[in-house]
Amino acid sequence: MNEISPDEIIEFLTFKLGNDVFALETSRVKEVLKFTGITQVPRMAEYLPGVINLRGNVISIIDISLILNMDGIKNKKTSWFVITEIDQSAESLTIGMMVDSVEDVIRIEASRISPPPEIGIKIDPEFSRGIGKLDDKYFIILDIENIVSVQNIETVQTKQDK
Amino acid sequence: MDNKNQLIDIFRQEANEILAEIEDTILDIEQNPDDEESVNKLFRSMHTIKGSGAMFGFDNIADFVHHIETLLDLVRNGSISISSELIDLIFMSKDQIKAMLDSTEEECNFDPGICEIITLKLKNFIPESEKQEFDKKDMDSWDENIDNLPVDADNQTETAFRIRFKPSPDIMLSGMNPVMILNELRDFGECYITTHIGDIKELKHLEPEKCFLSWDIILKAECDIETIKDVFIFVEEDSEVGIKLLEDTDYEDSEKCPPLLGEILLDRGDTTIDNIKKALDNQKKLGELLVESGDISKEKVESALSEQKLLNSLKKPANQDNIRIASDKLDSLINLVGEIVISQASLMQVEENNPDTEFSSPIKKMERLIGELRDISLNMRMMPVGNMFNRFRRLVRDLSLELGKEIDLVIEGGETELDKSIIERLHDPLVHLIRNSIDHGIHSPEERVKNGKPRKGTIRLGAAHHGARVDISIDDDGMGINKDSVKTKALEKGMISNSDKLEESEIFDLIFAPGVTTAAEVTGVSGRGVGMDVVKREINSLGGTIRISSIPKKGTSIHLSMPLTLAIIEGLLIKVEQRTFILPVSQVEACMESKAIRMEKKEDQNMIWIKGNLLPFVRLREFFKIQGNIPKVEHIATFHTGHYNIGVVVDEIVGNVQTVIKPLDRLYSSAKGISGATILGDGSVALIVDLPELIRCAKQDMK
Numbered sequence: 001m002n003e004i005s006p007d008e009i010i011e012f013l014t015f016k017l018g019n020d021v022f023a024l025e026t027s028r029v030k031e032v033l034k035f036t037g038i039t040q041v042p043r044m045a046e047y048l049p050g051v052i053n054l055r056g057n058v059i060s061i062i063d064i065s066l067i068l069n070m071d072g073i074k075n076k077k078t079s080w081f082v083i084t085e086i087d088q089s090a091e092s093l094t095i096g097m098m099v100d101s102v103e104d105v106i107r108i109e110a111s112r113i114s115p116p117p118e119i120g121i122k123i124d125p126e127f128s129r130g131i132g133k134l135d136d137k138y139f140i141i142l143d144i145e146n147i148v149s150v151q152n153i154e155t156v157q158t159k160q161d162k
Numbered sequence: 163m164d165n166k167n168q169l170i171d172i173f174r175q176e177a178n179e180i181l182a183e184i185e186d187t188i189l190d191i192e193q194n195p196d197d198e199e200s201v202n203k204l205f206r207s208m209h210t211i212k213g214s215g216a217m218f219g220f221d222n223i224a225d226f227v228h229h230i231e232t233l234l235d236l237v238r239n240g241s242i243s244i245s246s247e248l249i250d251l252i253f254m255s256k257d258q259i260k261a262m263l264d265s266t267e268e269e270c271n272f273d274p275g276i277c278e279i280i281t282l283k284l285k286n287f288i289p290e291s292e293k294q295e296f297d298k299k300d301m302d303s304w305d306e307n308i309d310n311l312p313v314d315a316d317n318q319t320e321t322a323f324r325i326r327f328k329p330s331p332d333i334m335l336s337g338m339n340p341v342m343i344l345n346e347l348r349d350f351g352e353c354y355i356t357t358h359i360g361d362i363k364e365l366k367h368l369e370p371e372k373c374f375l376s377w378d379i380i381l382k383a384e385c386d387i388e389t390i391k392d393v394f395i396f397v398e399e400d401s402e403v404g405i406k407l408l409e410d411t412d413y414e415d416s417e418k419c420p421p422l423l424g425e426i427l428l429d430r431g432d433t434t435i436d437n438i439k440k441a442l443d444n445q446k447k448l449g450e451l452l453v454e455s456g457d458i459s460k461e462k463v464e465s466a467l468s469e470q471k472l473l474n475s476l477k478k479p480a481n482q483d484n485i486r487i488a489s490d491k492l493d494s495l496i497n498l499v500g501e502i503v504i505s506q507a508s509l510m511q512v513e514e515n516n517p518d519t520e521f522s523s524p525i526k527k528m529e530r531l532i533g534e535l536r537d538i539s540l541n542m543r544m545m546p547v548g549n550m551f552n553r554f555r556r557l558v559r560d561l562s563l564e565l566g567k568e569i570d571l572v573i574e575g576g577e578t579e580l581d582k583s584i585i586e587r588l589h590d591p592l593v594h595l596i597r598n599s600i601d602h603g604i605h606s607p608e609e610r611v612k613n614g615k616p617r618k619g620t621i622r623l624g625a626a627h628h629g630a631r632v633d634i635s636i637d638d639d640g641m642g643i644n645k646d647s648v649k650t651k652a653l654e655k656g657m658i659s660n661s662d663k664l665e666e667s668e669i670f671d672l673i674f675a676p677g678v679t680t681a682a683e684v685t686g687v688s689g690r691g692v693g694m695d696v697v698k699r700e701i702n703s704l705g706g707t708i709r710i711s712s713i714p715k716k717g718t719s720i721h722l723s724m725p726l727t728l729a730i731i732e733g734l735l736i737k738v739e740q741r742t743f744i745l746p747v748s749q750v751e752a753c754m755e756s757k758a759i760r761m762e763k764k765e766d767q768n769m770i771w772i773k774g775n776l777l778p779f780v781r782l783r784e785f786f787k788i789q790g791n792i793p794k795v796e797h798i799a800t801f802h803t804g805h806y807n808i809g810v811v812v813d814e815i816v817g818n819v820q821t822v823i824k825p826l827d828r829l830y831s832s833a834k835g836i837s838g839a840t841i842l843g844d845g846s847v848a849l850i851v852d853l854p855e856l857i858r859c860a861k862q863d864m865k
Contacts, residue, residue: 037845037846039741039839039846039847039848039849040741041826041830041833041836041849042785042786042787042788042833042834042835042836042849043786043787043833043834043835044830044833048829048830051826051830051839051847052847053841053845053846053847056501056504056841057824058824058825058826058827058839058841058847060826060827060829060830062829093827093828093829094827095827095829148829
């Protein structure tokens with residue numbers, strides 16, 4: 001995000017996990033789906049609720065709120081899937097993030113995004129790429145790569161195993 | 163630029179194939195040094211690499227191969243005899259060519275110094291008398307050693323050749339310029355070249371990168387037919403090349419009449435007597451020519467020939483037996499076919515729900531057609547395992563030399579076919595297993611003789627069909643595996659306890675656990691206990707099983723049982739609490755309801771009496787920790803995997819389905835007892851149960 005000029009307009013999709021608003025660049029979002037039949041995979045950790053069929057491909061669903069150390073999606077039946085593609089050095093992974101509700105598409109200037117503060121936000125700043133402000137509201141821009149990175153997945157796994 | 167890179171890629175691909183062939187040929191020569199045909203074959207292969215290497219700008223390869231070729235030429239004419247040093251050197255050279263081939267401008271994978279060392283060594287083989295020839299590095303003379311082949315120069319008189327050269331339309335794509343070939347022929351002597359332009363299409367249909375020209379060449383030269391054939395060495399595969407030696411051309415001194423034009427045309431097979439008669443009737447020109455016997459008049463023959471060419475081309479069937487296609491195209495075809503199979507399944511479901519509609523019959527017909535389509539497309543990916551097996555000959559040779567052992571590799575059932583993607587992924591595990599056999603299985607010749615065995619050990623690598631699966635076995639006649647040392651190792655690692663009573667097969671299974679090795683000492687080859695667990699995991703992930711059996715002092719056998727194909731499997735659809743799973747049907751032995759059979763909990767173990775035998779079982783509901791109540795009537799499917807018989811207890815067995823395996827991604831790939839997923843006819847996702855893994859985990863759970 002450092003190379004972007006302050007005047008550039010960036011488009012975000014905002015969604016809610018619990019009562020907090022989070023965001024992801026729309027360029028990263030492949031599509032948004034309403035909850036559909038999900039196939040649970042036995043013996044998996046709670047943050048991995050199952051897989052879905054997306055036009056012939058098996059897509060992993062992940063409840064990121066649990067990785068962010070929040071409460072988890074309460075009512076899965078009314079939840080939404082935000083399908084996003086993650087590029088990591090060796091692989092490209094398409095996953096569906098389970099969110100409580102999808103809010104809006106917002107366009108703001110890059111200058112209105114500030115780096116994540118060390119304290120004061122609900123989640124570990126390591127999982128955020130910045131805070132966006134629009135009017136008097138703010139939203140946390142997620143660093144999805146970091147959230148599903150191997151180390152963090154493993155940390156959550158061991159936490160849950162205990 | 164892209165086009166050039168594409169050409170270079172094609173060259174690389176082809177050169178790699180030739181190199182694989184070269185390796186086989188060297189191995190053949192090593193076993194049978196007197197086999198002239200193999201030496202010739204090796205020479206030809208090297209020559210091809212040199213020629214096409216130079217053509218595509220791999221001058222370093224061409225220069226390097228030139229030296230090998232010179233040496234091989236001397237082997238051909240008997241100046242040098244085959245020795246094991248020579249074979250080693252050729253192997254080294256082959257590996258070096260491979261390294262050079264794999265290098266790109268950005269990335270250099272080879273050490274040019276090695277080239278020089280090999281070249282020096284090659285020179286040492288050359289007798290003094292031949293040295294001069296060797297030092298000729300001039301690439302223009304690359305044909306020299308071919309020209310100088312057994313041609314008896316003294317008795318050489320001028321001979322006439324009729325050469326018909328019809329390059330394949332794609333000749334330019336392979337970087338060949340037919341004009342170069344014609345120029346080369348011109349250098350031999352008096353040369354008449356006729357160009358046929360009859361195949362050229364109208365301008366709007368013309369593909370500019372294709373060659374539609376063909377040539378008739380009449381050549382009078384002091385050389386033999388082999389020399390001329392060598393000119394076409396790079397194009398002969400795809401092109402039509404006909405070379406015919408004509409009778410003595412020295413007509414001035416002989417009383418014999420040279421043939422008439424009509425006779426020539428007849429002899430060339432370009433026409434029939436009827437055609438000539440017709441032409442004689444219609445065309446004065448040809449008639450005049452036929453009257454004028456003697457020299458061949460270019461333009462007039464040309465017209466006659468073009469006409470006949472056209473007539474002939476109408477009759478000629480297209481002779482395309484094989485085509486080369488990129489394997490990723492094939493993969494996407496298979497994927498699509500998989501999707502069609504799934505869509506068909508959902509169509510069938512619709513049909514079942516609404517029987518006797520007007521759609522029933524077309525849907526049934528589609529099912530049959532799609533079944534055929536599936537079989538044919540899967541069949542396209544089937545390849546004989548022999549190609550892979552042959553590559554292990556080099557491995558066995560090199561490794562046994564390195565370790566001072568004498569080992570024969572016997573290959574059986576190389577024609578057995580297996581899905582290409584399975585073959586590719588089997589390569590590394592097999593390398594590992596074969597290295598193990600060489601390193602631990604077979605001992606040094608001296609030790610073998612002491613134990614009353616022949617000096618030379620034998621490793622048998624075999625493949626055979628076994629129902630819907632392919633069995634692959636690696637047998638050695640070595641010393642076998644010491645069960646006690648395996649047990650000791652496992653005890654040290656705390657994997658078993660002293661009180662455990664293990665069956666023989668269970669002891670051998672311990673070898674697949676990480677950290678267990680049977681080797682007394684660690685060598686560079688193996689013995690660190692790393693690897694067998696990886697081998698097992700890879701085999702399992704391919705849907706295969708692996709099993710070891712060993713008889714002390716007699717030898718060790720490793721058996722793999724692999725599915726024929728990965729893409730589509732026959733599955734048994736089962737349900738537990740409305741959740742669907744797929745069990746691989748190729749391993750199912752029987753299915754039954756379980757109220758008819760007694761189930762008992764015996765010492766906390768799940769065991770069931772079936773046909774008088776006590777069979778261990780896993781209740782899927784318990785293993786997968788699925789909440790709910792066990793129904794009154796359960797079903798059990800029994801399986802035979804490796805050396806286990808096991809039952810899997812489920813709520814309901816729905817029936818057989820054909821499924822396309824979709825891998826789970828990184829997030830879910832650690833799921834225990836699940837090997838993949840598939841999409842059912844109704845669009846839902848079902849998980850495929852990984853039986854070997856299920857058994858392993860169930861055992862752990864119990865402990």
